[in-house]
Amino acid sequence: MPQGKKAFVSNIYIELLRSAAATTVGVAYALVQTLYTGLLVVSHEKNAVGDREWADRAADGLVGAGNSLEIRTADASTGGTIDYVVIVEVTAFDA
Numbered sequence: 001m002p003q004g005k006k007a008f009v010s011n012i013y014i015e016l017l018r019s020a021a022a023t024t025v026g027v028a029y030a031l032v033q034t035l036y037t038g039l040l041v042v043s044h045e046k047n048a049v050g051d052r053e054w055a056d057r058a059a060d061g062l063v064g065a066g067n068s069l070e071i072r073t074a075d076a077s078t079g080g081t082i083d084y085v086v087i088v089e090v091t092a093f094d095a
Contacts, residue, residue, distance in 0.1 A: 001064060004094060007092040012057055013086070028077065040057055069090070
């Protein structure tokens with residue numbers, strides 16, 4: 001966030017969907033975090049096409065000046081495809 005601003009994180013939704021099977025399945029994950037705090041993590045270790053994991057939460061995170069939201073995804077599988085959906089609802093305002 002720029003100086004003089006803050007943001008309120010009011011909702012987070014994460015979904016992982018296996019859209020193509022892996023030759024060797026591994027853990028896939030998506031997370032939303034601030035510089036110091038993890039807000040939501042979803043992991044997935046299934047290999048059938050159409051398998052999904054999801055979570056949502058009403059978050060109460062306040063992101064201050066000089067801080068940021070970070071979204072990370074990873075998939076340790078060999079081959080295959082994981083589709084990610086990450087939605088973060090944020091309201092920015094003057095500090």
